[in-house]
Amino acid sequence: MGKYATPSIRHGKHGLGTRNDNGERLADLLDSRRLYHGNSLFEKPDQRRWTWRSPNGDTTNEIDHILANRKWSLLDVAVLPSFDVGSDHRLVRAKVRLNQKFLKKDYHQPSRPRRPTYDITTLEEKISEHDWQLLDDPTADYESLCNGLIRCAEPAARPTSSLPPRLDQRAKDLLRRRGEVKRDPQVTHLERLTIDKACRMAVQESLANRRRSALLQTAEKRQSLKKKKFELVDERTALEDSTEGRERPAEDVKKRDFYTKLFRSDVPVPRTPTPPPEDEPPILPEEVKYAIRKLKVGTAAGPDNISSELLKAGGDSLYRLLARHFSKYLSEASIPEQWKTSKTILIPKKGDLTDLNNFRPISLLSVVYKLFTKVIVNRLEKQLDNFQPSSQSGFRRNYSCLDHIHALTQVVERHREHQMPLALAFVDYYKAFDSVEINAVLNALASAGVATKYVELIANSNERTSTTIQLFDKKLSIAIRKGVRQGDTISPKLFSTALEDAMRQLGWDEEHDWEDSTDIRGINIDGKVLTNLRFADDIVLFSSSTTELSSMLNDLDEVGKKIGLKMNVKKTQWMKNRFCDQGKVTLEGRDLQEVTSYIYLGREVNMVNDLQAEIGRRKRAGWAAFNSIKEVTSQLEDPKLRAHIFEASIIPAISYGTEVWPDTKKNATALRTSYRALERALIGTTRFEQWKKEQRSTDLRQLSQIRDLEEHIQRGKHRWGGHVNRRQDDRWFTRLTHWIPRNIKRPLGRPPTRWTDYFRKNISQPGRHWMTVAQDRAAWRTCGPR
Incomplete structure (x- = not known):
């Protein structure tokens, strides 16, 4: 296996030698x-x-x-x-x-309650007939609102189709027969053993049939298999601890101290004076309706027991009701106290699960509160997005991870081809969303021009908040004095606004005098400086020397500390190409780890654009996706349904990011080989059986009826190429695609395969460049796979 710098879910990083x-x-x-x-x-x-x-x-x-x-x-x-x-x-x-004792304690949980559905006509009628009141106190007003909604929902609730019974009639009869045998003194020991074994086999068979039937029904309805499997799980995994469950009171104290320290405000940030608040327009029922349509179903209801299914079934009467209450909360810039409490669940990340730093705390909030903040963020979205530069693509409309993956690979490709020095630093903040100071967020909103009424409302939403964390059997209450709550719809916008306001102090994106380039940092892309790319808190810095990169990192760390952000020295890494100087990159006098590759936004990046490691990751992702559906596809008889489930799960996993890959025969062969292996696993055959039956790959394709992976990748690449060239907002991936370093002569010899070579080969003709064709959407559709 060899040593591996980045461990995966299936193996660690320790080994001997290199992997063959x-x-x-x-x-x-x-x-x-x-x-x-x-x-x-x-x-x-x-x-x-x-x-x-x-x-x-x-x-x-x-x-x-x-x-x-x-x-x-x-x-x-x-x-x-x-x-x-x-x-x-x-x-x-x-x-x-x-250890069966601890296993039984850690993995037992009661069955989950079933979510009811609601009759829309009945619910809307009950809401219209109810005597609603608008109270002065927001807390009492919301309590009255919740009680009224629950009373209206009770007669409109309809039981959902529950899962099949755990035990079938045969298993129940055998269990009843075993009771009779146990009570009969004339029965021999052998007969008791026989009936015990028969009961165990019948129960196991009944549970397996129940699971198989439920998954097949879900597949036939083309619903989520992942959610159905979660429903069928009869056990839970407790949070791991170093004491194997024997010292849980001490572990509770340890974890309470950890999160108390995490959510405690450490950096004093004074509030910036804001203009006197002015009244904002009341919230319209149409705004509430639009926000409810965007709500996800199947999410936790929150402590008030108001689910998203109830809100979606409420109709126009509910829209008008919520609009009145939301308008009152907005006009007073005050929210109910019920919205300030939440339940935090810990989502494990990569790394040692005995380290609490490797868990992401997610707040389970009231659905009505998330609906309210969704209405607010819909009003502020355009204003906050205009405050962001093009280098920030996280949580913005019409932006995606692929924007920055493409931009980063184009930078590496140009510097490799023209043999220019390049150094990259990948910044990792320690608990970024949980560490940013609330006052820094409010100051950033004022800098972005957000109306004072909204600033005061957000300030009130983050005052005297608290959360409960249940690690084992005891609930721990933690006061929150900083950070934006992960799980809140407005939190990503708030964080990115605070980060942008802090980074503007650096002056990296300002206009520069190119004749006096001593104060210019980053790299020059046709007269515009590229210093960083951001996806929320995932930041990559660009430089042409290690000394400048160290200076940029320390400057960024300094402005980050002013708003509560602290860089994680262990996870902040950097790399350089072979044309860069041999210096070190330091942060506060400490050498940072230099790496040869880094996983950025789900794509493994290196300085030579070698895709072998990334192809290996795509293969493993494909097999992981197949293992999640194998239980269902192995039992389906309908080949079209089986192919649909396979394509929906496997193709996105194995083709992620291929839109920006250079088109080479080696890469295509590697993915095709893995895809055919997955196809053989889908139809239940092996390569030896295929050879024995003298079947060709085209014969297997007729049996599986799945789409061709290469055609899918080519269509995606063609669509992305047109999208890149038609952008008119000067995004970095468009500018970098057109960038040719003018002041550096490319060395002699054939360059490595470029991303644009695919289009030059398949589309460009004498007198017609592919970039020109891409400007016309209709012409672009006719000249490539789609």
């Missing part, structure tokens, strides 16, 4: 069979890691492996060097945790 082709095959096996590589999960010295020695004694390798289907059960994997087995291999030992 057999290691890649083993990695594919782990993904396809959903196994974990035990050797790489534990750090060992090299002399305690090798498992085989060559006959001449000069070469050692790690070729014996421990694979497990449950990662949590492995406590240690090590070689026993002193145990002589009379072979050129050494014995590998794995320590496994098997």
Whole structure:
């Protein structure tokens, strides 16, 4: 397997030597069979890691492996060097945790309540007939509103189609028969054992049939298999702790102290004076209706028990009712106290799950509160987006991750082709959304020109807030004094506005005098300076030297600290190409880790645009997606439905980001090979069986009825190419696509394959350049796959 700088979900980063082709095959096996590589999960010295020695004694390798289907059960994997087995291999030992007592406690949970549906006519009629009151106190007013909605919803509720019963009639009859056998003194011990075994087999078969039936019905309705599997789960995973569950009171104290410190305000930020507030237009029922249409169904209802399904079924009467209450809260710039409390769930990220830094706290808020903030953010969206530069593409309409992935790969491609120095720094903030100071957010909103009434409303929404975190059996109440709540619809806009307001102090994006270039940082792209690209808090900095890059990082860190942001020194990394100087990049005097590749917005980037590692990631993503649907596709008889589920799950995973890949035969072959392996797994055959039956790939395609991956990728590349060239707002990916360094002569020789070569080869003709054709949407559609 070799050493691997970035661990994946299936293997760790520890190993011996470099990974070869057999290691890649083993990695594919782990993904396809959903196994974990035990050797790489534990750090060992090299002399305690090798498992085989060559006959001449000069070469050692790690070729014996421990694979497990449950990662949590492995406590240690090590070689026993002193145990002589009379072979050129050494014995590998794995320590496994098997503790049924803690498993039963950690994994038991009651069944989840079923979500009712609502009769629209009945609910709207009840809302119209109810005597609604508009109280002066927002807290009492909202309590009255919730009680009224719940009373109106009760007669309109309709039970949802529940899951099939866990036990079928045969299993129930056998369990009843076992009770009779147990009570009969004349029954022999063998008969008792026989009926026990029959009951166990019947229960297992009944549960399997129930799960199979529920998933097949979901697939036939073309609904979400992921949600249905979540419904069928009868166990929960408790938060891991280093004490294996025996010291939970101490662990509760530790985690309470951690989140209390995290949400405590540490940086004093004075408020900027704002003009006196003026009355804003009242909220219209049409605004409420539009925001409700955007609500997701199936989300948690919140502490007030008002679900999104109820709001969607309320009709015009509910729109008018909520508009009146929302307008009152807006006019008074005050929200109910119920909206200031939330429940926080911890979503695990990559890394050691015993470290609380590797969890993302998500706030479960009232659905009505999220609806209210959605109405507010709809009013402020255009104003806040205009405050952002084109380098920020996070949580903005008509922007995507692909914008910055394309821009970054074009920068690397040009610098490699023209042999120009390039250094990149990938900034990681420590708990960015939870660390930004509220006053810094409010000052940024005032700088963006947001009306004072909205600023005061947002200030009130973040005063005296609190959250509860349930780690094990005890709920912990934590006061929140800083940060924007992850889970709130307005939080991304608030954070990006505060970050932009802070970065404007750097003056990086201002107009510069190119004759006096001593104060210019970044790289010159046809007269415009590119210093950074941002997707919310994911920032990459650009420079042509390590000294300048260090200065930019420290300047950014300084302005970030003023609003509460702190860079994570361990995760902030940098890399350079071979034409850059050999200096170090430092942050506050500490050397940052230099890497040869970095995963940016889901795409692994390196300085030579080598896609082999990224192709390996796409393969593993494809197998992971297939394993999530294999349970259903293996039982479906309808080939069209099976193909639909396969395409909806596999193609997006395996083709992510391919729109900006250069078109090479090697890349196409690698993806095609993996796609055909997935296709064989879909129809339940193997490569040997295919060879034995003398079947060609076209024969398998007729059986599977799935779309061709290469055609899908080419259509996506063609659409993206037209989109890039038709943009008129001077975005970075358009400017960089057209960029040719004018003051540097390209070296002799054939350059590496460019992204634009695909279009020059397939579209450009004498007297007609592909960029010119792309300006006309109708002409562009006729000259390529679509």
